[in-house]
Amino acid sequence: MSDGYNNYGSPIRVMLVEDHLTMSWGLERLIEGERPRMQVVGVARTGHDAVAMAASLVPDVILVDLDLNGDSSVEYLPGMLGNQKSRALVLTGERRTAVLDAAVRRGARGIVGKDAPAETLLKAIEKTHAGEIWLDRESMSRMFGGMLEPRSSQPQDPEQGKIDTLTERERKIVKAVVEHSDCLNKTLATHLFISEHTLRNHLTAIYHKLGVKTRLELYVYALKHKLATPAKAEVH
Secondary structure (H helix, E strand, C coil): CCCCCCCCCCCCCHHHHHHHHHHHHHHHHHHHHHCCEEEEEECCCCHHHHHHHHHHCCEEHHHHHHHEEEEEEEEHHHHHHHHHHHHEEEEEEECCCCHHHHHHHHEEEEEEEEECHHHHHHHHHHHHHCCCCCEEEEHHHHHHHHHCCCCCCCCCCCCHHHHHCCHHHHHHHHHHHHHHHHHEEEHHHHHHCCCHHHHHHHHHHHHHHCCCCCCCHHHHHHHCCCCCCCCCCCCC
């Protein structure tokens, strides 16, 4: 309905998937300020929590940040939408078209940049709830143009989908693993200005996404798929 209510006259029930406390607090205040048109029914900080919460709450719209503390929420989107009622709207600062397109392919009905005005975000929530697609012209052209174009005779790299799920932070870690392949995790973490514990968490996520089990396998994978190049040895 044009006034933002669902068919039963109740508010649009919005679930947030956002790990940054300040951002989620601001979004809650913005959406709650629109009562009785819409309300926040829950906030998930991780992809796993978002899947469980969406199944339990069955919100009308799930507002999703793609980067959850270095973990990409793209792979969790199908799980969030498993109740067959919720619709996903991405709110992100991500600019890589491959990642954004992957989110749409996995069920997102729209994408809003984090730099968009508050009015734009509220309107996107309303339109997404109404069943409309909220994508800019360029994204629409890429997504639907690709469906209409003849398939290339060259086989597509089956690993590219996995690589596209890596966040910017994870790509930097892969690059560091290759460039500092002789370093222990503790030293590598120092190069990245993070704790060893945080590094191990990121590596676990990267291993899972790329289907490797060790730093050595990750090193070989990164070289094979040109994700990084080894640092040149210094000449003494």
